[in-house]
Amino acid sequence: MAGYATNHRWPKHKDVSASKKVDYLSEEEMPTLPAMFNARVERSPDAIAYTDYDDATDEWRNYSWGQTADRVEVLKRALQQEGLKQGDRVGIRYRNGYHWLLFDMAALSLGLVVVPLYVDDRAENIAYVIRHAEISLLFLESRDQWLSIAPHLKQHKDLTSVVITEEGRDEDTRVVSFQTWLDCTEIDFKDNTRINPYDVATVVYTSGTTGKPKGVMLSHDNIISNIRSALKRMEVTRKDRFLSFLPLSHTLERTVGHFLPIMSGSQVIYSRSIKSLGEDLVLHKPTIIVAVPRIFERAFQAVNTKLESAGRIKKWLFDKTMSVGLNYFHFTHKRARLSPAVLSVPILDELVAKPIRARFGGKLRFAISGGAPLPPAVGELFIAMGIPILQGYGLTETSPMVTGNTLEHNQPLSVGIPFEGIELAIDEENSELLVRGPNVMLGYLKNDKATSAAIDEDGWFHTGDQAKIEDGYVYITGRIKEIIVMSNGEKVPPVDIENSILRDPMIKQVVVIGEQKPWLSALVVLSDGIDFNEKQVIERINRQMREFPGYALIRTIQICDEEWSVENGLLTPTLKIKRNNLLDQYKYDIKKLYGETDK
Numbered sequence: 123m124a125g126y127a128t129n130h131r132w133p134k135h136k137d138v139s140a141s142k143k144v145d146y147l148s149e150e151e152m153p154t155l156p157a158m159f160n161a162r163v164e165r166s167p168d169a170i171a172y173t174d175y176d177d178a179t180d181e182w183r184n185y186s187w188g189q190t191a192d193r194v195e196v197l198k199r200a201l202q203q204e205g206l207k208q209g210d211r212v213g214i215r216y217r218n219g220y221h222w223l224l225f226d227m228a229a230l231s232l233g234l235v236v237v238p239l240y241v242d243d244r245a246e247n248i249a250y251v252i253r254h255a256e257i258s259l260l261f262l263e264s265r266d267q268w269l270s271i272a273p274h275l276k277q278h279k280d281l282t283s284v285v286i287t288e289e290g291r292d293e294d295t296r297v298v299s300f301q302t303w304l305d306c307t308e309i310d311f312k313d314n315t316r317i318n319p320y321d322v323a324t325v326v327y328t329s330g331t332t333g334k335p336k337g338v339m340l341s342h343d344n345i346i347s348n349i350r351s352a353l354k355r356m357e358v359t360r361k362d363r364f365l366s367f368l369p370l371s372h373t374l375e376r377t378v379g380h381f382l383p384i385m386s387g388s389q390v391i392y393s394r395s396i397k398s399l400g401e402d403l404v405l406h407k408p409t410i411i412v413a414v415p416r417i418f419e420r421a422f423q424a425v426n427t428k429l430e431s432a433g434r435i436k437k438w439l440f441d442k443t444m445s446v447g448l449n450y451f452h453f454t455h456k457r458a459r460l461s462p463a464v465l466s467v468p469i470l471d472e473l474v475a476k477p478i479r480a481r482f483g484g485k486l487r488f489a490i491s492g493g494a495p496l497p498p499a500v501g502e503l504f505i506a507m508g509i510p511i512l513q514g515y516g517l518t519e520t521s522p523m524v525t526g527n528t529l530e531h532n533q534p535l536s537v538g539i540p541f542e543g544i545e546l547a548i549d550e551e552n553s554e555l556l557v558r559g560p561n562v563m564l565g566y567l568k569n570d571k572a573t574s575a576a577i578d579e580d581g582w583f584h585t586g587d588q589a590k591i592e593d594g595y596v597y598i599t600g601r602i603k604e605i606i607v608m609s610n611g612e613k614v615p616p617v618d619i620e621n622s623i624l625r626d627p628m629i630k631q632v633v634v635i636g637e638q639k640p641w642l643s644a645l646v647v648l649s650d651g652i653d654f655n656e657k658q659v660i661e662r663i664n665r666q667m668r669e670f671p672g673y674a675l676i677r678t679i680q681i682c683d684e685e686w687s688v689e690n691g692l693l694t695p696t697l698k699i700k701r702n703n704l705l706d707q708y709k710y711d712i713k714k715l716y717g718e719t720d721k
Contacts, residue, residue, distance in 0.1 A: 447506030
């Protein structure tokens with residue numbers, strides 16, 4: 123295959139699926155997602171499967187696999203009375219919780235295609251997805267959700283039913299409360315659904331950092347093959363507890379924190395909210411969490427903020443813990459000799475590391491980070507404190523997992539090695555990472571042109587990310603369309619620079635700019651309560667950039683008064699910055715940074 127480098131030697135990895143500690147379902151038991159769920163129910167009906175907070179009674183409730191299966195059957199009957207055909211698309215806009223799981227499994231069991239919608243997305247974006255996906259039934263949490271999108275759907279005739287769990291009446295005859303919907307269900311129910319593993323299971327819309335989002339079609343086999351390959355590298359047992367807090371509309375959370383525990387028989391605990399996450403971590407003491415880097419970055423910034431006001435002894439103890447912890451970690455991975463200072467581990471652990479671990483419940487075996495690059499300093503902090511962060515790489519189009527670090531092979535600066543059955547190649551012309559395997563999507567819904575551009579004739583999916591492979595580990599080096607080319611011809615990766623700047627707890631958000639400009643500038647949002655002038659901010663920013671060449675230093679900045687959010691259209695629902703929107707909103711300020719004026 124000319125132009126593609128495919129000859130890579132990966133570290134040898136033991137197959138943990140053969141371990142006596144695990145209780146994985148066999149390949150024969152799980153040709154489809156509903157079959158996987160039914161097999162787990164049959165194997166361990168009385169084990170606790172889910173824990174959710176009941177707002178009505180103000181208490182946590184546990185649900186076994188058997189109880190969950192009974193509730194799924196009730197929803198299946200309600201869905202069947204809607205007259206939906208296999209392959210019809212249904213949407214869900216709901217916060218993480220037991221209701222999400224029940225609706226998802228009920229719909230999938232009837233061969234319906236589930237379209238997840240972000241709770242915090244803007245109304246016009248939600249309406250666009252509903253229209254584009256031709257959603258027939260919509261499952262919502264609150265009436266406010268419906269009232270926000272209804273004006274955008276007046277001409278949309280495909281939507282025939284809107285089920286809302288919140289009680290109340292609506293003039294729109296399509297709207298019905300959840301309890302009324304269930305009460306009208308007929309008792310007779312025959313499920314004659316026959317699902318093919320290669321049928322579309324879900325359509326997940328990409329975040330849309332540029333342009334309209336695209337609907338990624340994933341089959342049952344796409345997702346199941348991804349779970350199987352990951353669980354051959356990650357040992358997950360029935361004793362493990364996942365704390366679910368990433369939106370289930372995020373493919374990483376849905377695959378790893380939603381479907382994977384069904385195959386492994388693990389318990390899933392639904393966090394009440396991001397605001398309550400700290401309390402829920404301490405209360406439920408999860409053994410595994412799935413998160414995006416921003417969650418870890420906030421904890422990192424909190425630690426650094428505390429250190430700034432700490433005394434000399436406390437800072438020395440922290441630095442010593444970092445040094446010894448990292449040395450021991452690299453020693454266990456045969457990358458360093460063991461330092462004699464390791465003898466101080468018990469004392470340092472008790473004084474420094476243990477309190478930090480306690481914030482996450484104190485029982486974490488490992489944390490999975492994906493969705494965006496994890497700043498190296500953030501990963502090193504957690505690893506040194508005894509919380510292994512396993513960074514991985516993937517995209518919605520790949521179900522999503524492509525590569526990942528493991529407890530056995532963890533190189534924090536990399537995104538790991540490919541999971542079993544997934545092929546990687548590097549396009550030698552532009553260093554683009556290519557992926558091929560059973561996890562690659564079926565295509566984009568109603569967009570053959572985009573599908574053909576993404577998947578070539580040989581089945582390689584073109585990720586758009588630049589990468590290199592060293593010593594058997596994959597390193598993401600940039601985004602093909604996001605490399606800044608300055609007017610002097612120098613090329614700089616903005617994400618790397620931004621990650622370095624974010625090490626300073628004073629900086630809450632940052633975007634580096636400088637395309638075809640003589641120097642680099644930045645748009646900056648300061649942490650709450652911080653009041654510095656531009657000169658002070660620039661000085662602090664450039665202290666974090668010692669590893670970059672002189673031309674990459676930030677010379678001018680614009681301090682933004684408003685935090686970038688989903689609500690103001692500057693973040694995607696997965697908290698990625700919409701660079702084009704941001705640059706457009708601040709275009710006049712950017713011109714001033716470079717001394718330009720409108721002619």
